[in-house]
Amino acid sequence: MDKTKYILDEKKMPTHWYNVQADLPEPLPPYLHPGTKEPTRLPPPLFCEEINKQEFSKERYIEIPDEVQEVYRVWRPTVLQRAYRLEKFLDTPAKIYYKYEDSSPAGSHKPNTAIAQAYYNKKEGVKRLSTETGAGQWGSSLAFACKLFDLECKVYMVKVSYNQKPYRRIMMETWGAKCVASPSIDTKVGRDLLAKDPNNNGSLGFAISEACEDAFSRDDTKYSLGSVLNHVLMHQTVIGQEAMLQMEMAGHYPDVVIGCVGGGSNFAGLALPFMKDKLTGKKKNTRFIAAEPTSCPSLTKGPYTWDLGDVAGMAPIAKMYTLGHDFMPPPVHAGGLRYHGMAPVISHLAKLGFIEAKAVPQIATFEAGITFARTEGFISAPETNHAIRVTIDEALKCKETGEAKTILFIHSGHGHFDMSAYESYLSGKLVDYDFSDEAMKESLKTLPEIPAQFK
Amino acid sequence: MDKTKYILDEKKMPTHWYNVQADLPEPLPPYLHPGTKEPTRLPPPLFCEEINKQEFSKERYIEIPDEVQEVYRVWRPTVLQRAYRLEKFLDTPAKIYYKYEDSSPAGSHKPNTAIAQAYYNKKEGVKRLSTETGAGQWGSSLAFACKLFDLECKVYMVKVSYNQKPYRRIMMETWGAKCVASPSIDTKVGRDLLAKDPNNNGSLGFAISEACEDAFSRDDTKYSLGSVLNHVLMHQTVIGQEAMLQMEMAGHYPDVVIGCVGGGSNFAGLALPFMKDKLTGKKKNTRFIAAEPTSCPSLTKGPYTWDLGDVAGMAPIAKMYTLGHDFMPPPVHAGGLRYHGMAPVISHLAKLGFIEAKAVPQIATFEAGITFARTEGFISAPETNHAIRVTIDEALKCKETGEAKTILFIHSGHGHFDMSAYESYLSGKLVDYDFSDEAMKESLKTLPEIPAQFK
Numbered sequence: 001m002d003k004t005k006y007i008l009d010e011k012k013m014p015t016h017w018y019n020v021q022a023d024l025p026e027p028l029p030p031y032l033h034p035g036t037k038e039p040t041r042l043p044p045p046l047f048c049e050e051i052n053k054q055e056f057s058k059e060r061y062i063e064i065p066d067e068v069q070e071v072y073r074v075w076r077p078t079v080l081q082r083a084y085r086l087e088k089f090l091d092t093p094a095k096i097y098y099k100y101e102d103s104s105p106a107g108s109h110k111p112n113t114a115i116a117q118a119y120y121n122k123k124e125g126v127k128r129l130s131t132e133t134g135a136g137q138w139g140s141s142l143a144f145a146c147k148l149f150d151l152e153c154k155v156y157m158v159k160v161s162y163n164q165k166p167y168r169r170i171m172m173e174t175w176g177a178k179c180v181a182s183p184s185i186d187t188k189v190g191r192d193l194l195a196k197d198p199n200n201n202g203s204l205g206f207a208i209s210e211a212c213e214d215a216f217s218r219d220d221t222k223y224s225l226g227s228v229l230n231h232v233l234m235h236q237t238v239i240g241q242e243a244m245l246q247m248e249m250a251g252h253y254p255d256v257v258i259g260c261v262g263g264g265s266n267f268a269g270l271a272l273p274f275m276k277d278k279l280t281g282k283k284k285n286t287r288f289i290a291a292e293p294t295s296c297p298s299l300t301k302g303p304y305t306w307d308l309g310d311v312a313g314m315a316p317i318a319k320m321y322t323l324g325h326d327f328m329p330p331p332v333h334a335g336g337l338r339y340h341g342m343a344p345v346i347s348h349l350a351k352l353g354f355i356e357a358k359a360v361p362q363i364a365t366f367e368a369g370i371t372f373a374r375t376e377g378f379i380s381a382p383e384t385n386h387a388i389r390v391t392i393d394e395a396l397k398c399k400e401t402g403e404a405k406t407i408l409f410i411h412s413g414h415g416h417f418d419m420s421a422y423e424s425y426l427s428g429k430l431v432d433y434d435f436s437d438e439a440m441k442e443s444l445k446t447l448p449e450i451p452a453q454f455k
Numbered sequence: 456m457d458k459t460k461y462i463l464d465e466k467k468m469p470t471h472w473y474n475v476q477a478d479l480p481e482p483l484p485p486y487l488h489p490g491t492k493e494p495t496r497l498p499p500p501l502f503c504e505e506i507n508k509q510e511f512s513k514e515r516y517i518e519i520p521d522e523v524q525e526v527y528r529v530w531r532p533t534v535l536q537r538a539y540r541l542e543k544f545l546d547t548p549a550k551i552y553y554k555y556e557d558s559s560p561a562g563s564h565k566p567n568t569a570i571a572q573a574y575y576n577k578k579e580g581v582k583r584l585s586t587e588t589g590a591g592q593w594g595s596s597l598a599f600a601c602k603l604f605d606l607e608c609k610v611y612m613v614k615v616s617y618n619q620k621p622y623r624r625i626m627m628e629t630w631g632a633k634c635v636a637s638p639s640i641d642t643k644v645g646r647d648l649l650a651k652d653p654n655n656n657g658s659l660g661f662a663i664s665e666a667c668e669d670a671f672s673r674d675d676t677k678y679s680l681g682s683v684l685n686h687v688l689m690h691q692t693v694i695g696q697e698a699m700l701q702m703e704m705a706g707h708y709p710d711v712v713i714g715c716v717g718g719g720s721n722f723a724g725l726a727l728p729f730m731k732d733k734l735t736g737k738k739k740n741t742r743f744i745a746a747e748p749t750s751c752p753s754l755t756k757g758p759y760t761w762d763l764g765d766v767a768g769m770a771p772i773a774k775m776y777t778l779g780h781d782f783m784p785p786p787v788h789a790g791g792l793r794y795h796g797m798a799p800v801i802s803h804l805a806k807l808g809f810i811e812a813k814a815v816p817q818i819a820t821f822e823a824g825i826t827f828a829r830t831e832g833f834i835s836a837p838e839t840n841h842a843i844r845v846t847i848d849e850a851l852k853c854k855e856t857g858e859a860k861t862i863l864f865i866h867s868g869h870g871h872f873d874m875s876a877y878e879s880y881l882s883g884k885l886v887d888y889d890f891s892d893e894a895m896k897e898s899l900k901t902l903p904e905i906p907a908q909f910k
Contacts, residue, residue, distance in 0.1 A: 004528050007462055073459045074536075074832050081529075085603070103558055105832035107871070147829050148540070167874035174828050174877050373629050374602050377529050377560035416562070416871035419622035422629050 004084055006246040008077035014241040015064055017234045020272045020345060022060035023279045028230070028348055029454070031316035034308060037451050040316055046215050046223040050120040054231040062234065064116075071115045071148055075104045076238065080246035081411075085375040087395070094398035095252060096391060098411045099243045099270055102378065106171075108413030109266045110141035110226055113235035117224045118145035128152035128221040130214040132182065132207030135161050135335025136168025137381070137413060138226030143177035153177035154221075156184060156210040159202035161335055167417050182207040189213055189312050204339055205325050209312030216314070227263025228309065228318075228343045236269025239410065244273050247408065254286060254408035256394055260386035261290040261299065261357075262336045264343030266412040267387075271355075272345075274408075278354060288355045289394070290346065291386040293365075295433040296329040298322055298342045299350055299357035301440065306450045307341055317448055320347040324443030330433035332362050333421035334382035340443075360389045361432040366425035368392050369415070381413040382421050459539055461701040463532035469696040470519055472689045475727045475800060477515035478734040483685070483803055484909070486771035489763060492906050495771055501670050501678040505575040509686040517689065519571075526570045526603055530559045531693065535701035536866075540830040542850070549853035550707060551846060553866045554698045554725055557833065561626075563868030564721045565596035565681055568690035572679045573600035583607035583676040585669040587637065587662030590616050590790025591623025592836070592868060593681030598632035608632035609676075611639060611665040614657035616790055622872050637662040644668055644767050659794055660780050664767030671769070682718025683764065683773075683798045691724025694865065699728050702863065709741060709863035711849055715841035716745040716754065716812075717791045719798030721867040722842075726810075727800075729863075733809060743810045744849070745801065746841040748820075750888040751784040753777055753797045754805055754812035756895065761905045762796055772903055775802040779898030785888040787817050788876035789837035795898070815844045816887040821880035823847050824870070836868040837876050 021028065030039035042052050054062060064072075083096040101109040121129060129151055133139025139155035146153035155177055162169060162181035172179045182202045183190040187210040193200055208225075215223035225232060247253060257274050259267030267290050277283035292299055298321045307322040309315035322341040323329075329338040342350075349355045362382075369385035371392065372378065380388060391409045398405050415422065424430045476483065485494035497507050509517060519527075538551040556564040576584060584606055588594030594610035601608035610632055617624060617636035627634045637657045638645040642665045648655055663680075670678035680687060702708060712729050714722030722745050732738035747754055753776045762777040764770035777796040778784075784793040797805075804810045817837075824840035826847065827833065835843060846864045853860050870877065879885045 003465065004525070005465060007465065010458065010460060010462065070459070105828075105834065144832055148832070166878070167871075170874040170878045170881070171834065173881055174825060174834055174874075176829060370629060373560075374631060377599055377603070379560065379626065379629055414871075416622075416869075419625040419629075423621070423625045426625070426628055 004082050006080040006249045008242055008246055010073060010077065012245055013069065013072065013077050014238050015069070016061035017064060018237040018241060018273050018276065019057055019060055019062055019234050020275060021058050021230065023276055024348065025279065025352060028344055029319040031318055032306065032450065032454065034313040034317055034448070042316065046212060048121050048124040048126060048222055050124065051117065051231050054234060055229060065119060068116050068119050072238065077242045078103055080243055080250070082250065083376055086372060089371065089375045090392065090395050090399065092395040092399040093402060093404040094395040095404065095406045096395055097247065097250065097406070097408045099239055099408070100411045101239060101266065102411060102414040106137065106141040106144050107416065108137050108141065108381065109236060109239060109269055110138050111144060112238055112269065113226065113232045113265065114141040114145035116235045118149040118151055121222050122149040122151055126151065126220065126222045128154065128218070129224045130154045130211040130221055131224045131226065132156045132204060132211040134158050134204045134338055136165055136417070137336055139179060140168055140171045141226065142224055143172040143175040146177060147175045154214060155179040156182035156207040158182055158204055158207050160331065165417060182210050184210060187213040203311065203328060205311040208310035209314055212310065212314035227265040228341065230345055233265050233268035233272065233343055233345050236265050237272050239269035240271060240273030243270060243408065252406045253283065255405040256287045256289060256407045258289045258291060258387050258390050258407065258409040260337060260383045260412060261292050261342065261346065262339045262383065264346035266410050268343060268346060270410040275349065275354065289390055290355055290357045291390040292357060292359050293332055293334055293337050293386065294359040294361045294435055295332050296323065296338055297359040297435055298340065300359040301435060304347060304351050305447060306454065307447055309341065318344045320344050321350065323440050324447060326446050327440060327443035332433065333418060334386060336383045337386065358390050360386055363430050363432050365389045366422070366430060378411070379415045380411060381415045382418050384412045387412070459537050461535040461704045463697055463701055465528060465532065467700055468524065468527065468532050469693050471516035472519060473692040473696060473728050473731065474512055474515055474517055474689050475730060476513050476685065478731055479803065480734065480807060483799055484774040486773055487761065487905065487909065489768040489772055489903065497771065501667060503576050503579040503581060503677055505579065506572065506686050509689060510684060520574060523571050523574050527693065532697045533558055535698055535705070537705065538831055541827060544826065544830045545847065545850050545854065547850040547854040548857060548859040549850040550859065550861045551850055552702065552705065552863045554694055554863070555866045556694060556721065557866060557869040561592065561596040561599050562871065563592050563596065563836065564691060564694060564724055565593050566599060567693055567724065568681065568687045568720065569596040569600035571690045573604040573606055576677050577604040577606055581606065581675065581677045583609065583673070584679045585609045585666040585676055586679045586681065587611045587659060587666040589613050589659045589793060591620055591872070592791055594634060595623055595626045596681065597679055598627040598630040601632060602630045609669060610634040611637035611662040613637055613659055613662050615786065620872060637665050639665060642668045658766065658783060660766040663765035664769055667765065667769035682720040683796065685800055688720050688723035688727065688798055688800050691720050692727050694724035695726060695728030698725060698863065707861045708738065710860040711742045711744060711862045713744045713746060713842050713845050713862065713864040715792060715838045715867060716747050716797065716801065717794045717838065719801035721865050723798060723801060725865040730804065730809065744845055745810055745812045746845040747812060747814050748787055748789055748792050748841065749814040749816045749890055750787050751778065751793055752814040752890055753795065755814040756890060758899070759802060759806050760902060761909065762902055764796065773799045775799050776805065778895050779902060781901050782895060782898035787888065788873060789841060791838040792841065813845050815841055818885050818887050820844045821877070821885060833866070834870045835866060836870045837873050839867045842867070
């Protein structure tokens with residue numbers, strides 16, 4: 001009987017994160033201060049020293065502290081699965097593998113960085129972390145991490161999700177965090193917005209502003225971000241490093257590496273260690289595909305330009321693919337993919353031609369998720385269904401051409417808190433959203449003015 | 456750094472189920488036909504041949520078919536964890552281990568038998584399985600299993616849960632099963648009950664009757680039960696066999712083995728392979744503790760006597776600890792523990808003194824679950840919280856006595872579909888239910904009359 005599952009020995013878990021900045025053919029553009037427009041570090045009132053150092057480091061490998069490795073081992077190493085049943089159902093010659101990140105206590109890859117961030121902040125004397133969350137995957141991961149390192153945690157949850165997904169909020173409270181709907185009355189930006197528009201449903205970009213203000217205004221508090229930034233993506237590289245060893249056990253090297261992208265961190269976590277082989281010329285032909293929603297298509301539709309990370313302009317300006325920080329994505333169920341921009345590292349690599357992007361519509365992603373559940377068993381997060389959709393499409397292309405390609409995708413999380421989305425699909429009520437070039441043009445009008453030398 | 460997690464190599468997975476009937480000091484009492492009151496097999500219209508054979512087998516080991524092993528390997532072997540953080544929090548010298556069964560697609564140990572039952576029925580030409588479910592753990596597991604073996608699946612879900620927990624229903628539908636609220640209009644017993652009492656909220660014992668009628672009335676359909684019966688408990692012994700190898704890896708043998716009991720299958724799955732060592736005199740001092748709710752305390756309050764397995768008397772009569780088949784347990788969140796009886800194997804071993812029982816009240820179980828989530832990370836099913844409660848109590852006793860005992864418990868499932876119960880606890884709204892001896896006396900009045908030779 002062939003192996004279906006590749007289990008790594010705990011002793012072989014990575015001891016270092018991989019920092020792709022060491023191997024980029026061109027360095028990343030700097031961050032710009034939202035006020036002065038000068039190159040800047042991450043704002044020290046928001047981020048502790050070690051995180052700031054990691055954000056700009058060029059060292060290839062950064063050691064994972066023992067205390068972080070110890071918590072990783074609550075659920076890591078995660079398994080690599082061969083999707084035999086899916087292959088058989090699709091009748092494809094392709095070999096499909098998936099790296100399975102659902103098994104963390106919070107149900108996704110997110111704790112890989114939450115644990116590291118909580119650890120460094122604790123070590124530097126911080127007492128409390130603030131953050132934002134959309135559908136709640138990130139907020140619950142940070143709540144879990146803060147509890148383990150004995151930090152207080154305050155989560156600003158986008159109001160539309162706060163009301164629609166009470167279970168993720170209760171999960172955060174189970175781990176002892178405080179969670180409020182954003183816009184909230186707990187911050188000045190929140191109060192100002194509510195005064196103008198009491199029924200405002202919030203957005204991820206706005207919740208970031210609230211969480212930043214919270215950290216700016218309290219000496220005991222720093223801010224924590226769950227995606228986009230370099231250090232976050234780097235913390236996720238434990239995924240890809242494990243997967244490389246497991247693919248070796250399986251005796252295959254991936255021809256195609258696939259992940260869904262919102263801010264970009266789960267895709268980066270799987271892809272970057274393999275990307276090293278491409279950047280260094282060892283494996284020139286590996287394809288990397290980022291799967292995004294057609295309704296929030298920063299990589300496939302947005303320009304590569306300078307934009308704010310949040311609505312109120314408290315976070316630095318970054319060069320990235322963006323739909324404009326005022327772009328309001330439609331209410332797709334994949335809440336984690338509803339971000340206007342894209343990680344600078346992913347954007348940079350896409351611009352340089354190392355990453356392809358595919359946009360997929362919502363209904364087709366759930367169709368893929370149902371196929372996956374009915375063959376492989378696992379019920380996937382709506383975000384993950386984007387990666388599954390693109391994987392199935394690639395496997396079906398192999399069926400046409402007869403090529404027995406090896407496809408590896410990241411199964412970033414489970415859908416246990418998203419069953420109402422599945423019901424919506426199964427009852428035929430799920431909709432696709434058109435993307436409006438006009439709306440994007442409108443939101444791109446508020447891009448920040450940038451000094452000429454950075455253009 | 457000490458190991459926190461014991462990962463078994465796929466190659467070391469058990470190839471046989473362990474059948475405790477081979478090692479019992481006295482044989483199990485027979486089943487009696489609910490009509491004739493004569494010793495009987497399982498009704499062949501309900502159960503296929505191989506299942507019937509396994510139910511009464513005295514062979515010590517029964518081979519797990521390759522096809523079943525192959526599906527087990529979607530999520531098995533499961534990990535054994537050392538609960539260092541919980542130990543530290545409790546400041547106990549006890550060593551706490553847990554066998555973690557949350558990682559199956561359905562989120563609990565239940566698929567271990569669902570897969571086997573679906574396989575044997577498929578092999579014998581059955582096209583469709585019917586079953587009942589309370590909170591939905593079992594129904595979703597059988598839905599998953601049926602989809603993988605291409606069987607239709609019909610689930611009768613206790614109406615109060617059907618209405619309160621729509622997400623478990625959607626999970627079943629995601630795997631292609633049909634799920635209706637019980638009492639339903641799809642069976643005669645259901646229609647009769649609804650005619651008398653249109654607002655009846657259903658019970659597990661009644662849903663069993665509906666599922667049995669469904670199978671009795673259709674040639675293409677057999678019935679499937681998720682706990683209580685011998686073959687079900689036996690299929691769960693993969694858990695304990697894996698755990699024995701993993702405890703060996705850890706270098707400890709458990710002094711105490713703990714699990715929650717409703718029908719008894721998850722506890723049996725972990726306990727029986729260790730029980731073999733006790734029954735055969737190899738390890739005489741191991742304690743086995745079954746944790747049950749104070750509100751449905753069959754082992755601690757019920758008599759050991761002959762009773763029906765279901766309300767309508769379609770299933771055989773078994774000798775077991777029971778509160779009476781008409782006993783209506785209060786609506787505790789641990790829906791899987793709301794069964795009037797107890798597995799004959801567990802009952803028999805408890806009667807013979809090999810198993811102790813502890814009843815724990817609902818609020819105390821959630822307090823334990825919160826402690827577990829805030830130390831070990833994982834959010835547990837309300838059922839599992841009963842095992843955690845008893846584990847913590849035993850560990851605290853060790854703190855008093857200074858004994859460094861080794862405690863092993865089974866973490867039977869996650870609480871992702873039970874967050875409203877956690878909210879209820881966190882907001883101080885959760886209640887405990889008194890157990891009424893009077894109510895039990897009342898329900899014991901309808902115990903079946905049994906011929907003298909079986910008394």
